[in-house]
Amino acid sequence: MPELPEVEVLARHLQPLLPGKIIRSVQVRRPKVIQPGNPETFRRALLGAKFTGLTRRGKYLLFQLRRPGTRETFTLLGHLGMTGRMYLAAKNLPPPKHAAVVLELGRQNFIYEDPRYFGRLTLNLDPVAKLGPEPLTDDFAAGPFAVALRRSGQAVKVKLLDQSLVAGIGNIYASEALFRARISPRLAARRLTAAQVKRLTAAIRTVLAEAIDCGSTLPLNFGGGPAGGLFYFGHTPGAPDFYTERLCVYDRAGQPCLRCGHAIRRIVQAARSTFFCPQCQRKM
């Protein structure tokens, strides 16, 4: 569930549900996910606090909270890792097997579950300071992006995963953006021409924006249920989902390119899969 579009769709879902809700109890079932920091201080900070807002930055969720009886606000940082989900569930339901944190909010519980526990729900905001520009705002421009790319001889695909260059792109949308821009994932970052960087910048914006639009219109079941497709929420088995409908190259090794028909290839870069069309994405 965890690249920028999926996090954005989740943020839009939770945004209207949280403000005004007060944290009545705090259960840290996996201390690892609130680190650095210990369950005691975490509990004390959150208990009685009221949600006031929610924003997204890269793949992070920023929960705004206010301490009881004061105007003092603070931020709780959420990250879904590879397999995390955050949602509201009825209080009477037993927490899922891999519930990492459960916040009681009146009639509902805020659940953070994560089978692999790679994600975070923490008061430590350091990671956000290291993020590069937001790709869907004017902060992300071809000029500075080109300068950053020029400093590296690594493959451009690998650089797209560097959150300090541009925030929010993950393994799926890195492949998708390069396909859209018709650039080989193996091209060394510093070898991209100005025209290619411009295309890539635009492709990143388009690919992410389209994914958000698509996820916003899908009938997602945020309450849980079996995960389906990219958006890790319940969906009707057999029904079309974003994952199969919208991705052009990711996880399509051997299948025909939607643009030219050539077989999509899978290669490994920096120990992660990359998918591309060798015909459309030449190394030039």
Place this chain on the structure above:
DNA sequence: CACCATGTTCCTTG
């Protein structure tokens, strides 16, 4: 049993 998986950080090496 084997290998794969939407992410990030830490450690080592050069």
Place this chain on the structure above:
DNA sequence: CCAAGGAACATGGT
């Protein structure tokens, strides 16, 4: 100090 590569984290699916 920096870039780059790899392991580690932990669990589930195929």
